[in-house]
Amino acid sequence: xxxxxxxxxxxxxxxxxxxxxxxxxxxxxxxxxxxxxxxxxxxxxxxxxxxxxxxxxxxxxxxxxxxxxxxxxxxxxxxxxxxxxxxxxxxxxxxxxxxxxxxxxxxxxxxxxxxxxxxxxxxxxxxxxxxxxxxxxxxxxxxxxxxx
Numbered sequence: 001x002x003x004x005x006x007x008x009x010x011x012x013x014x015x016x017x018x019x020x021x022x023x024x025x026x027x028x029x030x031x032x033x034x035x036x037x038x039x040x041x042x043x044x045x046x047x048x049x050x051x052x053x054x055x056x057x058x059x060x061x062x063x064x065x066x067x068x069x070x071x072x073x074x075x076x077x078x079x080x081x082x083x084x085x086x087x088x089x090x091x092x093x094x095x096x097x098x099x100x101x102x103x104x105x106x107x108x109x110x111x112x113x114x115x116x117x118x119x120x121x122x123x124x125x126x127x128x129x130x131x132x133x134x135x136x137x138x139x140x141x142x143x144x145x146x147x148x
Contacts, residue, residue, distance in 0.1 A: 003095070005102035008050035008062070013039045015059035016050065023085040047077075049106060053086075053099040061086040061095045063103045067110050076113040084117070100133045118142050 008016065017035060020027070030038070042048045047067040052059045064083040070076060081103060086096045107115045117135065119126055127137065 003053060003055045003098060005051055005053045005099055008043065008052050010040075010043065012050075012052055012059055016052065016062050019059070019062050019085045019087060020083065022088050023083060051099060051103050051106065053095055053102075055090070055095065060090050061099045063099055065103050065106055067107065067112065070113075073113045076111055079107040079110070079112045079115045081107075081115060081117040084119075096129060097133060104134070116140065116142075118144070 013035065016039075017030075021029075042050055042064075047069070049065040049067070051063045051065060053061040062083065062085055063081055066080045066082065067077050068079065070078055081100075084096070084100070086099070104115055117130065119130065121127070131137065
């Protein structure tokens with residue numbers, strides 16, 4: 001089966017969790033019941049979309065698209081992309097670019113006037129990847145706060 005991108009299905013949780021462990025290896029692991037509940041909430045909530053890229057029937061990459069309703073910009077929503085990860089053994093093969101293009105297309109199809117993402121990565125290759133996908137690092141300034 002050729003590579004293709006689709007929205008995640010209930011059977012994809014284990015593969016997505018495996019990819020997230022590569023993205024954030026120091027994160028505490030969620031209990032299975034908690035992960036099941038959160039995943040079911042994501043899948044059933046309008047405007048939240050987990051996208052996966054399958055290659056030969058195996059989920060090898062994922063993005064998390066959040067479509068956010070908006071009272072400005074003529075009511076056009078905007079989107080935030082989070083948790084972008086390609087299996088570490090398959091990076092550099094074009095999978096990320098294919099997945100990001102499909103994720104952006106889903107945002108444009110939903111009428112979004114912009115899509116934003118932030119990365120905590122300091123790796124130049126990660127920043128170069130996002131620029132190749134069309135993201136402008138100079139258009140907005142992001143600020144982050146976490147609970148004390």
